[in-house]
Amino acid sequence: MCTYIVEKTPLMGAAKGPQGWVSIDTANVYFDHPFHAPLDHSLNIDFINERDGLSQRIAVELSADSAMRLVESILSALKQGEAAHS
C-alpha cells in the first residue's frame, strides 16, 4: 500500500555520499514501496540535512527483516560501546 506515514527523527552526525561527507540533522523513516530495492515494501531511511534538502540525502531501502536486524545490531553495539567506554 502507499502510505503517508513518515517518522522524522532529529540526529547529530555526518554521512558520506557521492559528494563526500555532509552533516546530517534528520532521518525520515517510512515503510512503503521502495523506489529501487526489489521488494514490495521496504523500510526506507533518508538521512538529510534540513538546510540542504532531499537532493543531498543519503538513502537506504531495507527489507523489513534486515531493518529489524539493523535495529538489534545498533542497540547491541551501543550497549557494548557504553560498557567498554564507561
Add this chain to the structure above:
Amino acid sequence: MSYYRGMTTQVVAITGHKGDKGEAYFAKPEGDGPFGAVVLIHHMPGWDDWIMEAARKFAHQGLMCIAPNLYFREPGSPDDQAAKARADGGVSDDQVVGDVEGALAYVRARKDSNGKVGVMGFCSGGRHAFICAARIPSMNAIVDCWGGSVIVEDPAQLTPKRPVNPIDYAKDIQCPILGIFGNDDKNPDLAQVDKTEAVLKSLGKTYSFHRYDGAGHGFFGSERPAYRVEQALDGWKKTYAFFHQHLG
C-alpha cells in the same frame, strides 16, 4: 490495427495546478490518429521506470498516454522528488486534480487526439484517479488499480491535503469505471472493495470490478515480488478492452 505498431515518446511540458509549469512522459502510437488518450497516475514512489513502461504499453495498443510527474515542483531526480513529497506527507488532492487537468488539456489540444481521455492509477494513484474522475466532468473513463483509502473509516485520517473521503465523490463520477483488485491486498481489503462497489451500485453507476485470487497489492508490477503473471495479463487485457470501448 496492425499489431506492435511503432511509437514515439518524449517528456513534454504541461501547465499544472495554479498554472505551475510541470512535465509529463508522453507516449504516442505511430500514425496520424485520431487517438484516445489515457492520463496515467503514478504511485507514492513517484515518476519511476514502471510508470514509463506502463505508458508505452498503451501506445502499443493504439492509445496515447501521458504520465505527469506529480512531484515536479521539488528539486532533484525523480526519487529525490518523491522523498521530499513523502517527507511532506504527500501532495494535496487539489494539486493532483489540477496537474491531471493540465495533462488532459495537453492531449486534448493535440491534432491527433479524438477528444476522449481516460484516467488510470495504481495504488495511491488509483485513489487519485477515483477523485479525478469525479472532479473532472469531461473524463471519459477511469481504471482504478487497487486504489487504497478510497473509503476512509476514521475521520481523523482526513487532513488538509486530503480533506474529503474519496467515496463521498462517487456520486459525481459520470464515466464508466473499471476496478482491478487483488484479494490478498490489505489496503484496499476485500471488505473495502465490497463497500466501494456497494456505493457505486446504489448510485446506479456504470462499473465493473474484477477481483483476483492469489494476488495482493501491486500485482501488475513486473519488477517486484508481488507480480502475478496470470492475473496481471488478464488485468491488462481487461484494461485495454475497457479503454478501447470508451476511448475509441
